[in-house]
Amino acid sequence: MAEPAPALVRKLSRFAAMEARERAALEALLDRPVAFPARTELFYEGERDCAAYVIAEGWVYSYKEVEDGGRQVVNFQLPGDFVGLRGMLLGVCDHASATLTGCRLVAIDRDRWERLLTDFPRLGQAVLWAVAHDESMLVEHLVNIGRRSAYMRTAYLLCEFGHRLRVLGQCQGNEFVCPVGQAILADALGLSVVHLNRTLRKLREHGLVVVRGNSLRVTDFQALVEATGFAGDYLR
Amino acid sequence: MAEPAPALVRKLSRFAAMEARERAALEALLDRPVAFPARTELFYEGERDCAAYVIAEGWVYSYKEVEDGGRQVVNFQLPGDFVGLRGMLLGVCDHASATLTGCRLVAIDRDRWERLLTDFPRLGQAVLWAVAHDESMLVEHLVNIGRRSAYMRTAYLLCEFGHRLRVLGQCQGNEFVCPVGQAILADALGLSVVHLNRTLRKLREHGLVVVRGNSLRVTDFQALVEATGFAGDYLR
DNA sequence: CGAATCGTTGAGGTCGCTCAATCATAGTGG
């Protein structure tokens, strides 16, 4: 193992205590992540028998394109998250995915994966739990886009990032960096780039965020949480 | 068994051929659906250890409520679909669900369910596939709300209904009925009731739908599909 | 230093919202 405890292992451990054998088997599969540069397309919508990945390091985003040229970012994946699992299960990708930052990813071999889950059914349970958890975030994203104003919507998404990063230990104090450009953020929030920019300006004026180069720094996570009433129940 | 082949059995059979023993075990669990009147709340957001159901007959919808009193309908469930499976897995419901029409539902006993899946791992695979399929619909819903105009959005949702009903054999020719009131439809589409009403009027003027009493009749499914370019790939 | 990419800002238009009536339809008690 390159690192002490892969993020996926830590994530699944939070769900159910893992025996040494289970842990070892999982870690064996997560060995040797391979590096991908930023902005690399991992697979496209409609692709068949596409690979699935687990993120060891970096940010990935998944999106769908729409008839009129628009694009909707469906979700963001962080270390320990699956990418393209649904595509592997269904045999066809219903969305595309690409790296946002430089990443280290582990490709999942379908057969080895299935063998792992049949050999260690409790791991299967844990994975099912992780999938349900992802779906929960998807639902929250849906609610966010469907029912909240641009300002709240943006603030909520940033709160989710903060929460997830904190769990990963990548948000120490009251600050964190989110390496997502405004174009992609806008596509995630169902907003135009221009309007997202104005929305960020308001957040900036309220002293909540700072824009710097190609990334966004949340400077007062606590205040953001209070402003939105973000509970994060759906993140357990 | 009350009926010849429960919708869930037929659904899972489309994924993988089912052996007689598997089928029998599954059917045993789906025995004795119980009747619920229309507009019955099945469980609420935040509820713990809530039941999950499989629909034998009728329509159910799932929703979340938002701080400011708004509501977002997350998805609609039809015969053969699961309701509240995620809540059962996570231990806490991240959404509420209620019947839309009168329904016949089978409550899932958690222990029996887990035993079924361990005794018949291939059923587990099939269920996982079904869950992935549901998630795919969720993603499409997200894209719909995030990136399409009110008109297209509405048309798309109706197309999805038509497609799903056709698979269930509840859309024979070019017509089908959707027993969803405008308030709920609006909450599903992220629109106000007023604007949804105006949107439906346009669809009516185009000869695509008819509103009658408390339900909506799509009169020209084919034309609707052509108007939207609805592919339904995500529905397999 | 030029080119490319991304962020920022202005001006003006529109889609969809809110508020507030009015119109069905069905159910209920007299």
Added chain:
DNA sequence: CCACTATGATTGAGCGACCTCAACGATTCG
């Protein structure tokens, strides 16, 4: 059978959030 009520659909008027188009700044990179 008829008010009477409740619920949901429909329509009008006015407004505002968000969009589009278009330009201009800032940063990065070869």
